[in-house]
Amino acid sequence: MTGKYGQFNEKGDQFVRYIREAAERMDALLNSLLSYSRISSRRDEEEDVCLKDVIDDACRDLQMRVDETGASIRISGPLCRVHGDRAQIRQLIQNLLSNSLKYRSPGTAPQIEVRAEEKPDTGRCQVTVTDNGIGFDMAYRDQIFEVFKRLHGRAEYEGTGMGLAICRKIVERHGGTLSAEGEEGKGASFFFDLPLAKEAREES
Secondary structure, three states, rough: HHHHHHHHHHHHHHHHHHHHHHHHHHHHHHHHHHHHOOOOOOOOOEEEEEEHHHHHHHHHEEEEEHHHOOOOOEEOOOOOOOEEHHHHHHHHHHHHHHHHHHOOOOOOOEEEEEEEEEOOOOEEEEEEEEOOOOOOOHHHOOOOOOOOOOOOOOOOOOOOHHHHHHHHHHHHOOOOOEEEOOOOOEEEEEEEEEEEHHHHHHHH
């Protein structure tokens, strides 16, 4: 009888673990859906934002993952001051950095570079986030921004499949576009633009 009970307890523990993991995935999914739905509804919360401050905040939130992976996040050149929803811009940056940390090449420390360029003629700031991760087939360059679309199974990489969809919606909410280029095994680059800070637009 002891053996049977022992077997039952072992299976019971496994069943409870499956339920807990499913509940955690559902919670993460619901939070992602909530974040996605709220992006367009937020109004009157825009301000001039220093991109460097936002990146510093995002890096602090990701510090544990950075340490675990031995990653290097480098800012190349001066960064713009932009105008928009600070919380959403922070989420945008953090999602892109987290994406680069997640899809890293096996056995290789992530190398992530962020750079920005002011475009006074358009009143925008062009931002690029580049990494040395696993990259992707360019045939799927649009699919990676779709809700629930994944190029890799959950068993390989955790997540809800909404991170990049949220990024694109945030950028579009700020009147810009988000695109990507990549090559399998050779990393990826993400490009997006945000409005320049009001003071920068007035000076130009």
